[in-house]
Amino acid sequence: MTSLTKAPPKRFIMLSLLLRWEWLLVLLIIVACFVNASLSRYFLDVDNLFDMTFNFMEKSLVALPMTFIIISGNIDLSVASNLAMSAVIMATAFQSGLNIWLAVLLGLCIGTIGGLINGLLVSRLRLPALAVTLGTYALYRGVAFVLLGDLVVKGFPDSFIYIGQGNVLNTPVPVPLLLFSVMAVVFGLVLHRTAFGRLIYAIGNNEEACRYSGVAVNRIKVIIFALSGFMSALAGVIMTARFGSVRPNIAAGLELDVITAVVLGGVDIFGGQGSILGVVLALFLMGITRFGMSLKNVPGQVQSTLIGFLLILAILLPQLLRRFALRSRG
């Protein structure tokens, strides 16, 4: 018996590197940049490029834990509603006199609790995540409306506004972009380099076998849903600071863009496969595409149509490739 530590054949490594989904995303990003640059000569301006990222950093923050959740074979539809609930509670607490940073802390706690509830329902009661988070999707948004009605909370201090609108020191780098970059690296390392990340993949591939192997499946599910709640609340803080105001309908429909990005990033909607890098690339691809369309004043609905088209393509293409590969093998 020869040693099994031997690395896979070189051809195998080259092929699997070349065939990675991420390359396609890189290619599409380059194409999108070319198109945008030809649409507007201001597009490639450094300040402009950095400013563009303001528009999609909140979704990006939420997409990171969503990647964990979808790889684990679950889904969280309540992220945008949870974002709204925690932002509204943060804002009303601030309005009634609480220090803004304590209010932020409160908002983050509320979001985490919202996620925790999802996680407990999914794991302890063994309910499908789709149903549970569809329920809390309505519930959390409802709480936001009950608390604020059709009112708006404004008048946040400049120090708070800075985290949503400002740049880091004297650079052109926006604060939200820096925050996301740090978070993306952390999430990427956790997913791809730790035992916790490994178990997320394992659960997504075969939850039963994990249970039989003594993996604390429930605890991991609770943690990733709580994480999703925390990151939603964090995105809510950033969004509130960027807009300078909170309404109960804040971030409506954001969950769909987030899930789109995760799936476009190559994460298998049935769980078990995917990478943080792919999702980050997909987020930028979507951001750049949308930005290019707004340069040309393409209406929002048409933008959504194109993003929807991209998503279907993203799901269809690997399937077609696989079928093609199977056929050519005979």
Next chain:
Amino acid sequence: MDGEIRSEPILKLVGIRKAFDGTQALAGVDFELCPGEIHALVGENGAGKSTLIKVITGVHRPDAGEILFRGEPVVITNPLDAQRLGIAAIYQEPTLFPDLDIAENIFMGHYPLRRFTRRVAWRQLYDQAARTLRVLGMDLDPRTRVRGLTVAQLQMVEIAKALSFNARILIMDEPTSTLTLSEVAELFSTARQLRDAGTAIIFISHRLEEVFGLADRVTVLRDGHYVGTCNVSEVTPDELIRMMVGRTLNDLFPKSDVKQGSVVLRVEGLTKEGVFRDISFELHQGEILGLAGLAGARRTDVAQAIFGVAPADRGKIWVDGQQVAIRHPKEALALGIAYVPENRQQHGLILPMNITHNVTLPILQQFARMGGWLDSRAEAQTAQEITTRLDVRAAGLWQLASALSGGNQQKVVLAKWLTTRPRILILDEPTRGIDVGTKAAVHELMSTLASQGMAILMISSELPEILGMSDRILVMNEGRLVNQFTRAEATQEKIMLAATGSSSA
């Protein structure tokens, strides 16, 4: 009914062969069925009964052999062909449409239609259904929805369905395993009534007393071979059992005698409502304890209760003299218990992951450094050591579990559990569906582990394996421990008698 002019056989199978992935499920089986008889089909688990039935009903096509229907050779390529020939089957778990009513289920696929409009003739449908139900002595409204009926009632609906297309051959595949005694009696009287009306019935059951109570003739299969057919009136249970197991033990099983140590696992009065009751036994250091029984004896459920996958309702478990409560596999793991499950692909492995990741799954925390960071070098080394020891054949540790052969997959599962350094190892059908070479390797490994002091509980449906490997043998039947034997006193016949629940006459 002897010496009789039993009419021409309605169905005759000659030399049927069928192989799956190289294992010969049927190796030249003959079978003959006459109108107006109940013909029992018996054999151990894996003897080929189900495969034979699937050949008759068109689910599988035989590799070789001939099927004669009323003397004419026929080819049955799918279940619809079988239905056209008048062959119907009812199974342990009936497959009906739960949200349709009884009449709709009976006539599924051939509703009576109005002549010109081609619409469903509902009144005719319900009238005919009611008549059929009356014939079967079933006191139910044909408009009752099927959901909520008992298994016995569902089987009656299946029989009514078979009658609705004039089935001439009715196959009953272990129909009684979930029925109560009175329901069984009712089913049998229906079967006799159909037989007397000329229907040919194939009856499969593990319970020998049912074979003797109901059947006219019996055919025995063993390891895919045809052993023989006899009139039930001319054979005794002991003779039948000998036909079923009649094999000579070979020396494939190298269990050596080991001095046994103290009791490491003790189970007392373990009960799970409706599944198993009152299971008590002790397992010693260095011992291989065989758990024998037929499929459905609930042996796996007992193992899963001990391992915490599906904890028992009542009963006590001691590990090393300490009473313990095991509510989750991770608690069993912490106590030094490992469980190699019966269903390797679903419960044993994560098929889309590679060998290393599969092997280290239960002990992943051991490779977690600061902040949960995985030491992948240490991980690969552990996987390397254990897979070399078990001689796993693969292109490399990076290979996905799904790409391995059955035998190597099983070795990976064993490797995975041995890395946890268990003191109690539960093996559930450890050699099912794997090649002979790997099988011998697994047996040798078990023997070595036992000699090093590991306590092994082995569930197996293969009698030679049970007899060859076990120091002691427990026999389960229908959720109860019914007997136990030492290695010296056990024979295939004794175990089979206990497992089938027949009292040794």
